[in-house]
Amino acid sequence: MRVAVIVHLKKGVLDPQGKAVLHALNTLGFEDVENVRVGKEILVDINTKDREKAIKEAKKMADELLANPVIENYEIEVKE
Amino acid sequence: MRVAVIVHLKKGVLDPQGKAVLHALNTLGFEDVENVRVGKEILVDINTKDREKAIKEAKKMADELLANPVIENYEIEVKE
Structure with a gap:
């Protein structure tokens, strides 16, 4: 079973990477972009068919x- | 509108960060974990209410x- 753990900086924690991407996007002409946050998506393949167990x-x-x-905060998503 | 751009290394491209996390998880006792891939989730706030435009x-x-x-491959997901 594939599970995604999505990790983002908490609200209020400065995200310099996000700020850098925001600046780069604005410079490239994406002027509608107001905010960017960069996080991680970690895909984990767990050898089980039990959905609840995989989430736990x-x-x-x-x-x-x-x-x-x-x-950081995280979210769990079951992918398959 | 908030859009997520999820970026992962293509299949077949070596992911040393994923391998390191896999090893760490196995060492911590998560023996059911068979594979790990580490990617990025970039959350972009775009000043538009047009879903199609945001995706484009x-x-x-x-x-x-x-x-x-x-x-790398990427996927787009509209978050709100």
Whole structure:
């Protein structure tokens, strides 16, 4: 089962990479773009067919390794 | 309108970051994890209410700046 862990900086935490992309997009002529946040999507293939188990495992992984709870939030999405 | 541009390395392109995360997860006791791919999720706020226009703009951004077409694929998702 493939699960996505999507990690973003919390609201209020400065995102210099996002700011850099915003500036670059504006410079390239994308003037409608108002804000950009850059995060990670980590696709994890877990050897189980149990959807609930996969979600539980993915949450544990996010808490233990994939996200920094001080500055980051995460979401879990089951892909297949 | 918020659009997500999700960028991943193409199949077959070595993903050392994914391999490192896989190894770390296995070491932490997540033995069911078989494969990990690490990509980016870029959230772009576009000042328009036209869904089609937002998607078209996001594709253009991905082609011009956000993804490297030689080694990366991208997907567009409208978030709101």
